Amino acid sequence: MLYQTSTLPSSSASLFDHRQDIVFLFCFAILKTNDSSMASASYLALGSLAIFGLAMALGTLSSQAEGRAFFVFGDSLVDNGNNNYLATTARADSPPYGIDYPTGRPTGRFSNGFNIPDFISQQLGAESTLPYLSPELTGQKLLVGANFASAGIGILNDTGIQFVNIIRMSRQLEYFQQYQQRVSALIGTKRTKQLVNQALVLLTVGGNDFVNNYYLVPFSARSRQYDLPDYVKLLISELKKLLLRMYDLGTRRVLVTGTGPLGCVPAELAQRSRNGECSAELQRAASLYNPQLVQMLKSLNSQLGSDVFIAANTQQTRNDFISNPQAFGFSTSKIACCGQGPYNGLGLCTVASNLCPNRGRYAFWDAFHPSEKANKLIVQNILTGSTKYMDPMNLSTILALDSRT
Numbered sequence: 001m002l003y004q005t006s007t008l009p010s011s012s013a014s015l016f017d018h019r020q021d022i023v024f025l026f027c028f029a030i031l032k033t034n035d036s037s038m039a040s041a042s043y044l045a046l047g048s049l050a051i052f053g054l055a056m057a058l059g060t061l062s063s064q065a066e067g068r069a070f071f072v073f074g075d076s077l078v079d080n081g082n083n084n085y086l087a088t089t090a091r092a093d094s095p096p097y098g099i100d101y102p103t104g105r106p107t108g109r110f111s112n113g114f115n116i117p118d119f120i121s122q123q124l125g126a127e128s129t130l131p132y133l134s135p136e137l138t139g140q141k142l143l144v145g146a147n148f149a150s151a152g153i154g155i156l157n158d159t160g161i162q163f164v165n166i167i168r169m170s171r172q173l174e175y176f177q178q179y180q181q182r183v184s185a186l187i188g189t190k191r192t193k194q195l196v197n198q199a200l201v202l203l204t205v206g207g208n209d210f211v212n213n214y215y216l217v218p219f220s221a222r223s224r225q226y227d228l229p230d231y232v233k234l235l236i237s238e239l240k241k242l243l244l245r246m247y248d249l250g251t252r253r254v255l256v257t258g259t260g261p262l263g264c265v266p267a268e269l270a271q272r273s274r275n276g277e278c279s280a281e282l283q284r285a286a287s288l289y290n291p292q293l294v295q296m297l298k299s300l301n302s303q304l305g306s307d308v309f310i311a312a313n314t315q316q317t318r319n320d321f322i323s324n325p326q327a328f329g330f331s332t333s334k335i336a337c338c339g340q341g342p343y344n345g346l347g348l349c350t351v352a353s354n355l356c357p358n359r360g361r362y363a364f365w366d367a368f369h370p371s372e373k374a375n376k377l378i379v380q381n382i383l384t385g386s387t388k389y390m391d392p393m394n395l396s397t398i399l400a401l402d403s404r405t
Contacts, residue, residue: 068402069145069195070129071251072117073172074204076151077369080117081108081131082167083151090152090163095351096338100359100372110151112337112359113372117147117202119379123395124200132175142183145199148172154209155239158222162212169205169242176249196250198402200395203246204257206293209235210285211262211368217271232288236296243300243309253398255382256297257312258290260370264322266336267367270345276334278322290315294391301392310398311391317381321363321374328377330363337362337371 072078076090083091091108092098098106100113108131109115121128129145130137137146150167152160157168167175184192214222214231222231246254262268263279263286272279290313297309325333337356338349347353349366356362365371370378381389383396393401 068124068126069143069199070117070121070124070126071145071176071199071201072129072147072149072204073169073176073201073246074149074257075153075208076110076149077207077257078115078117078147078202078204079108079110079131079149079151080115080128080147082133082147082149084108085131085133086150086165086167088152088163088165090150090160090166092151096353096355097349110366110369111372111375112365114375115372116204116375116379116382117149119376120200120202120382120395123379123383123399132179139186142179142186143195146176146179148175148179149204152208152212153205154207154213155205155235155242156209156213156222159209159213162216173242173245173249176246180249193250197252199251199253200398201246201251201254202257203243203254206235206239206289207259207262210259210282210289211265211268214285215282228285229288232285232292235289236292239293240296240300243297247304247308252306252308253310253402254308255310255312255395256293257314258293259286260315260318261322262286264318264333265368266334266339266343266345266364268345269334270342270367273343286315298391307392310393310395312382313385313389313391314378316389317378317385318363318370318374321377325363328363329360329373331361333363335362336364336366338366 072080076092079092081093084093092110093106093108095106097111098104098109098113101107101109101111109118118128126144129147130141132146132148148167150172152163152166153168153172154160155169157170160166160168180192180196183195187195214220214226214228226234243254243256261278261283263272263282268279268282269276272282294311294313297311300309301307321328321330322333325331334343336344336349337359338344338353340346340353344354345367347367359365359371360373362371363374365374381394383394385394387393
């Protein structure tokens with residue numbers, strides 16, 4: 001079984017709602033137990049400890065539920081280990097992945113260390129969310145949130161078909177529903193709804209719909225079915241449906257990242273570039289998709305009457321350090337730290353691959369994914385960036401506004 005049910009009783013919510021009554025009755029029972037003063041004192045001492053323990057036990061889950069949960073949906077840029085539990089080739093479960101993670105071992109993150117959700121969790125003052133498929137995600141850990149992301153997925157269900165067994169967006173949202181049912185068994189339906197409404201959500205999806213679908217080598221059915229502008233419109237339309245479904249499931253603060261500079265990743269340089277320049281066709285795809293994404297999010301917010309969906313312009317952030325890597329402490333933004341072939345952009349990152357000695361000097365960890373340092377820079381702009389990077393507001397502003405409500 002991938003999931004474990006909670007060991008707490010389903011009536012635990014009523015314990016939260018009536019804990020003052022429980023403590024009062026406990027005190028009354030102690031006082032009635034024995035009339036002698038010494039015995040009463042002894043019982044009171046024991047009772048006080050018991051009451052304190054009871055209050056602490058009941059209060060722990062309650063305070064956890066009142067904290068801000070964090071939910072993550074999307075692809076390999078934000079997957080932190082779900083695919084480890086699946087029979088798929090889209091996995092990062094072997095060295096040298098995780099070489100700079102605190103444990104020094106692979107975790108399922110497509111990074112040498114932390115990824116974007118990890119750094120956002122740090123800003124929330126919370127531990128990193130666990131993969132939803134992790135058997136460790138039970139009890140109080142559920143109240144921190146969950147990561148539903150799965151490497152290889154896209155907006156469209158046919159994206160990433162070569163990876164076979166991955167958690168597509170429709171399934172991620174089904175798991176989110178299941179998550180809420182599990183949490184309701186812990187803290188009750190009312191508190192679960194509040195937890196979800198107050199949560200921060202990150203959605204990173206879309207890049208694979210281009211590199212692992214429309215521009216898939218050697219054959220793509222979608223590229224024969226649609227020209228690029230119409231394909232982008234299809235993606236925006238389907239993403240809008242997913243966002244409305246997320247809203248229906250209770251999310252009220254959702255960071256939605258655009259695609260990065262698709263034509264500049266080492267994998268595309270290795271396959272398409274003759275002189276080290278970014279692939280013009282893939283850059284065109286990103287330049288068509290990202291502005292339409294922002295406009296769609298604005299339209300949705302207007303429709304909903306609230307700034308639910310926040311556009312994170314990760315393309316601009318990554319363009320910054322791709323165009324001027326030295327300004328950000330990188331020695332290169334073209335060559336991956338781990339890989340083989342031109343730009344270390346061919347094949348998988350494995351123990352047999354070239355591996356750079358100083359990961360902090362590389363903008364890209366492998367053929368597609370940013371290094372830990374680059375992820376940290378991306379989150380810094382999510383946190384404090386101007387409207388050039390975050391529209392209509394950055395995460396610091398969101399946290400400040402939401403703390404007043």
